[in-house]
Amino acid sequence: MEIERRFLIDTLPNDALSHPFRMITQGYLNTSPAIRVRCDNDQYYMTYKGRKFKGSLAVEEYNLPLNKESYEHLLAKADGYIISKKRYLIPDQGYTIELDVFEGVHAPLIIAEVEFPSDEEALRYLPPSWFGEEITGKKGYSNSYLSAHTAPFSSN
Template sequence: MEIERKYLIHELPKDLEAFPSRKIEQAYLCIAPVVRIRRQDNDYYLTYKGKGMMMREEYNLPLTREAYEHLRTKADGIILSKTRYLLPLPKGLTIELDVFNAPYEGLWLAEVEFSTEEEANSFVPPQWFGEDVTFSTAYHNSVLSRGKK
């Protein structure tokens, strides 16, 4: 079970490059249910996501580079690319800050994953976070892959 909150970011932290980051490319084979492939640096995954907003089932399976490249040719819509920065928060939490490349250059989204629904509901975001878009499908990557932000 994935439990996460998602926020728009309007101004990036000034020291962003000091944090660990990953280069991500992802594409969608289906959006109902969500079936995604992802290259994260040199690792490859097939992901299934169930229905839901703040809480939903998520299963990740490893792929080979060859399988990823084969499935990539079958992707629907836009293949998304972004850099994900990992910023620590108190209580062992991590901000996953996604800085998107074209065609969504200038879109910055922060996600924070939690162990419990109670923890997610009581989360107080840092002041530099913008609007909470946890319950907006407009900012699901599967929707962005369709060009519908």
């Protein structure tokens, strides 16, 4: 299960890109339900993202570890665009902001995600002043949507 809030970023604070980051590359084998393969630095896995739980921010999510060869085999079968991004990890109020700086066809898109243990904590969270429009639940900014589209992005 995943509970997160997502925000567009227009202007980064001066120190944002000085934080540790991971390189993420992912492709989608299916978008509804979302089935993706991901390389996160040197870890490989397949993720199933299912339905959103009614009345909640929570989304069903399952990860299956892969080896490099399986990842590369499945990535070659992915539909649409391969997503590449640097994910910076920024501490904030006891949480971690995952700042995704997209590369390639999705540049200059920047999205911040914050994950929470409960809906209540997610709803209480006060985003930093440098966060832009909240895009939680907006299909046009989901990674599965981005795998089939380039800029301009949609707030749907």
